[in-house]
Amino acid sequence: MRRHAGFTLLEVMIALLVTALALAALAGAAGRAASDTGHLRDRTEAAWVAQNVITDLRLAPEWPAPGTRRGEAPMLGRRWYWQVRITPVADPDLRRAEVVVARDADAADVLGRWVVHLGRP
Numbered sequence: 001m002r003r004h005a006g007f008t009l010l011e012v013m014i015a016l017l018v019t020a021l022a023l024a025a026l027a028g029a030a031g032r033a034a035s036d037t038g039h040l041r042d043r044t045e046a047a048w049v050a051q052n053v054i055t056d057l058r059l060a061p062e063w064p065a066p067g068t069r070r071g072e073a074p075m076l077g078r079r080w081y082w083q084v085r086i087t088p089v090a091d092p093d094l095r096r097a098e099v100v101v102a103r104d105a106d107a108a109d110v111l112g113r114w115v116v117h118l119g120r121p
Contacts, residue, residue, distance in 0.1 A: 046101040046111035049073050049080045053099050054116050057084070063120055064095060072105070081105050086118075093120040 007015075052073065057064055069084045083100045095118045103109040 042103070043111050045076055045078070046080065047114070049075055049082055049101045050099045050112065050114045053082050053084060053101075054097065054114065057097055057116075057118055061121075064097070064118065066095065081107065083107060089117065094118065 052075075053071070064084075064086045066086050066088055068086075071082055073080045073082060081102050081104060083102075085098045085100075087096045087098075089096050097116050097118055099114045099116075100107060101111050101114075103111065
């Protein structure tokens, strides 16, 4: 009796199953990586907007009074919405500024919060 060299149908089916599972996992990982990249891009741009707002506060000729201010800023072809809440702290020569940046005007999609302390000019 002569034996033929080769793969059985069962071995081929198992190899195809393993390959299909590996490709599905790879496609899922690529999709998550693309989504994460977009989110990180948005957070980076929001940080730039916050830094611009903080710089404007530091360069303002008047020391900011306590309260809340809102605004919008165009950056990289998009419109960003920010809010600054100025509050006094224990030291009378400092004020706390909390900057929140969001994608929408009602701040439902907040991308980050930044807190700085502003000294009296």
